[in-house]
Amino acid sequence: MSHSVKHRSVQAIVAISLVLLFSISLRPQQSKGGGVLRLTTRIVNINVVVTDAQGNPVKGLTQDDFIVLDEGQQQRISFFVAADNEQPNAVVTPQAPGFYSNSPAMNGPDPGVTVLLFDTLNSHWTSQGYGLNNVRNFIRQLSPSDRIGIYVLGNDLTVVHDFFHDASDLVAAIQRYDETRSSGPKKTAASEQKSEEGPIDHFLEGKDNHYNFWMENVLRSGVYAQEHAAFAMETTTAWLEAIARQLSGVSGRKSLIWVTDGLGPMRCFDSNDLYESLSGPRTGGDVRFACFPFAGNGDDVERMIRLMDESGIAVYMIDARGLETIDLGFRPKASDIMRQPNPVPISATGPVDELLPRIPQPVPGLLELSQRTGGRAFYNRNDLETGIRRALNDSRFTYELGYYPDHNRWKGEWRKIQVKVNRPDVRVLARAGYFALPDPRPQQPKDRIELLSQIAASPLDATQFPLSVQITSCAEARGRELTAMVHLKPQLMLSVGSDGHWKGNFEIMFMQLDLKNKLLDATQKDAYADLNPNEYAEVVQKGWDLPTQLKIMPGATVLCVILHEKNSDAVGSVHIPLVPFVPSPCI
Secondary structure, eight states: OOHHHHHHTTTOOOOOOOEEEEEEESSSSOOOSOOBOOOOOOOEEEEEEEEOTTSOBOOOOOGGGEEEEETTEEEOEEEEEEEETTSOOOOOOOOOTTEEEOOHHHHSOOSOEEEEEEESSSSOHHHHHHHHHHHHHHHHTOOTTOOOEEEEESSSEEEEEOTTSOTHHHHHHHHHHHHHTOSSOOSSSTGGGOOSOOHHHHHHTTTTOOOOHHHHTHHHHTHHHHHHHHHHHHHHHHHHHHHHHHHTTOOSOEEEEEEESOOGGGOOOOSSBTTGGGSOOEEETTEEEOOOOOTTTHHHHHHHHHHHHHHTEEEEEEETTOSOOSOOSOSOOHHHHHTSSSOOOOOTTSSGGGGSSSOOOOOHHHHHHHHHHTOOEEOSOSOHHHHHHHHHHHTSEEEEEEEOOSSOOOSSBEEEEEEEESSTTOEEEOOOEEEOOOSOOOOOHHHHHHHHHHHHHOSSOOBSSOEEEEEEEOGGGTTSEEEEEEEEOOTTTOEEBTTSOEEEEEEEEEEEEOTTOOEEEEEEEEEEEEEOHHHHHHHHHHOEEEEEEEEOOTTOOEEEEEEEETTTOOEEEEEEESTTTSOGGGO
16 A cells, blocks of 8 residues: 555555654663563453343342353453442543643543444445434433543544533434424524534534445445545554544443444454454355455554453444445445456455345354444344444443463464353353564564554544643743643552562654644653662652753644653553643744
């Protein structure tokens, strides 16, 4: 894939040519003895939903009621907690002016979140319309106290409503939508209160939907379709990575409700081997799965799958096609495609047989993704809003289990998990397994630049590392300079070495962007930590405070602060609006 297609997929920032390099050492004299010893003790966390025959949560279970099998071998449960997510959340203490954090606990509900991802990139035009109608029906059922995020996956990722806030604005928006389309008298003044169309109104009116020419005109688009299929796959994986990073620091159950009619060319998985799942078409019986080759994007898919797995996200597949029994003439026929000299294997609806006028079959990759992550799949039904509601209800009461696998085989293979409960007539919903992956490979410099560009361009803060920033203006500089005091917590960032010292290799990036996500300036600070046990205990207690003086560039509207651990590519990020700190002539 061309470099230009990669950067288009995530509104990537233009060349990072203004980097000012600073180096800091958190340990003046580095120890000469021993290298970094990566901890090999790994814990597998499982979020479990237990329901009765009526779908109600089963409460009051204890650790002794659960049995966990790893490839058929019973494991000792080392961690157990029951989470009643219907209990009121603790009141969030207002932060001081100029204080910004990526901690979910400081920004809203905890534990557990639900995000609805409405997919316009991998869905046909008719599916987008039908799926949106079901989403509207679901929003009509919400109470103002419900919490759910709504994101739209297109060429960009749009945050329609974040999960930090309750659903009161969603309830008001659907009321405005219904009133403006009602021929009867208005029951409230909600529609008159709408002075300016917001992102929720824009979404409900279908203005985020768009026609995918490459998808709807497979026979006429040829190479154009293949290029855009590759673009769609990379865009999808990039934004799923962004969502996984955002949800990584959230405790409790994390549910991603994916309203789509396909995975695009990313639809096939292999339950036995991660790496085989990243390439090549495969067949099963009389069904030909048209998988796009992953030759140029295997690392992207691998990273996305790993992030989803490590973040503990349960995927709920909602097939946006619903119960479709007739051919409306918008899609090419399978017989026409197969007569082509080189059939284009890019249908977002899955197997080419699904292009025939019949009840659509579920997309295999989405079914498998739901099962593996502990979610559910809903398809071939006209009440898709019921599936969305079920995903939200599953988060009401959950159990968290953790165990340390005793197999000592970390070679990348998929390992099957089974969770059983010593109660009759109950249904257990949990992830089906995990990839026993070795320690991550360090990324090449070009991958690092791409990663940091994606983090900065994303509308979501990454929470793999907790990060907070206090911004103060320099009065004598008339708003053209700021002081950024970055506060870090080292527990997740450092590894213990064979010499007993705690070590880490990371960087802090300060990236200034304009309204179009164009990079105006990037300031980097490299940091290497080498702490003896006493020093480590002190920084664990106090954290690190790293001050940085920044000159604000004309036109800058956002400052993105990124903490990047170079060995694992784990990140934490905070997006800070500059308007409150910079006088209008500077922007």
